[in-house]
Amino acid sequence: MIISARGNADSLVCLAVLSTLYFLRQKEWITAAFIHGFAAIHLRIYPIIFLPSIFLHFINLNTVTGFQDFVKKCVLNIKGFVYIFIALTSFAITVGICYWFYGYKGLFESLLYHFSRYDIRHNFSPYFYPLYLNANDPEMLKLIGFGAFIPQAVAVIAFSFKYSQDLEFCWFLTTFAFVTVNKVSTSQYFIWYLIYVPLISNSLNINNRKALQLLAGWFIGQGIWLGFAYLFEFRGWNTLVFIWLSSLLFVAINFWIIISLIQRYQPSHLNKNKENVKKLK
Template sequence: MTRPLIWSDNNLFILAFLVRLFFILYARIHDYLFNLNFTDVDYEVFTEAALLVLQGSSPYNLSTYRYSPIIAWILVPNYLFEDFGKIIFSILDVLVGWIQLQYFTQSNKISTTKKEIISNKLILFRRSICLLWLFNLFNIIIATRGNSDALICFLNLLIMLELSKGNYLLSAFIHGLATHLRIFPLIYLPSIFLHLSNYKNKNSGKNIKLFILNCLQNKRGFLFIFASIFSFLLSTFICYLFYGQSFIYSSFLYHLTRVDVSHNFSPYFLPLYLSMNNKEWTKFIGIFSFFPQIICNAFFALKFSNDLPFCWFLTTFAFVSFNKVSTSQYFIWYFCFLPLIIHKIKLNLNKLFLLLAIWLFAQGNWLLPAYLLEFCGYNTFVWVWFGSLIFLITNCYIMIQFINYYLFEEKKLVEKKIE
């Protein structure tokens, strides 16, 4: 017997949105009373860029605007109602939870036809969505501060959902758009390509010739790549027609060549800070930082592409952890996959809470010296750097634990004719 649901899905999503509205209203009060604003600095940049667009000018006349103009276009109504963008990001944040639920339902339709099993799983999964996303203060605050990362989380999960339905071309077009908006979804291409092939992870390394043959015959995979590239180039070309080279530099080249010497969670910040007057060392560190990301990306794609939620969680977790710039807002890039995998991690609650406590302690160990450095003026650079190293080691440990205790399922593709 399955227990009846006290709250319907619609009621949960409405309540989640109302909670976010409360924080948007709170931001007004907080920003009025305190010197340190609740509203994200980037949101103020978005609003100023949107005003420039409204005036018929380029958002890139604002030197701090480093995003696709699509963000500025969407937020033009900020001129009339300054919280418009926050409401849009909050809606997208709630829709992330809706897509998580849709993906779970879709994947379980494929894997089992026993209604009672699905119902019991659904109850547990709804709890996971509520705890880890819909009512998670971390991503609620990020969205209601006016950060745009809810948009990229929404698109990444939509890519996965459409893949699970067999809508490969639609998924590819969304992937191209997501990559245009934020270049990092490019890291999912290897796992998508292998997921769409006849390649089975458990046979990796046993027959290299068969693996290469499967890759060469992967029609769906190549079509996905070409469609994604076309979507990326089309959206980029349209924006280029409006704003030219300034768009290319600010949206792409700046982020590829960016050297951030301010303290952040990345252990690279201190070497970059110490070598900022030596261009050769700075360039070497920047190039070197890509290698751990590339190795992790390739390994996870080869090993776990049968299970895209887990593969993308690990891939994004590693990408953020080893990135040369890492801030707390980047964490939601992998948080959005957590509700899709947590029920398959065969650790008891005590061990899961222990991992959470270790992760939070590692953050606190970084945040304390960072606060003393930024707000009190103490020289805690080395302490902050050690905190960054400990946080990186902690992230690696958590990834290893998740891999060791994860319950894998065989890949199941929805066959759909591609025309």
């Protein structure tokens, strides 16, 4: 709510994403697909990164016996194809409606702008400084933008294949990594992955000490960055290099958190089995 008070509607985006997840868990996947496209992707383009994990979720990779079996199940994954079709079609309909009312300007400001956006102002992304230094070189800006897309694509694909049967944990990792290596990253984006923390807590075998270490590292990384940003913005000191180094440190901290949580991940059904064993004893 505090983040949304600064002028954006990310709480509504998070509501749409969580609603999509809820209806998927309720086996009402058509409703989920409609909300996914009509609301989530329309409000923010980033929820489109969840489509691969949903497609693979319908396959259930745990039952795949080999590459040929995987290809066969992909081809026969009618539910997955229909889900993607409904989501993208409902998204296209909302885009068409908005275009009808607001024309090309509305289309550009809400959607197309993100594909050509190059933010040279300091933000948590380490890409800001290379973009700043090459602000007058369009070709280099395109190259940096493409370079930023590669680790995002790798993260989306890798986590989708590995954790598609646990959508909560999959979407948390996917969003966390996506935001971390995005070419623009601000505090409002953090809520995109923080919404999953209560949902994945039961799937993590982590003690309070380690949890506090991860949380402290996350806040310390931001604090260091904000300290140099304060000196730059309010004191007029030339600390851009230190802000950039702080951005690199924050990226390292985020991936340390991701790796630590992956190492302590236990599927929820294993935790339930442990609880049942304790009850029997």
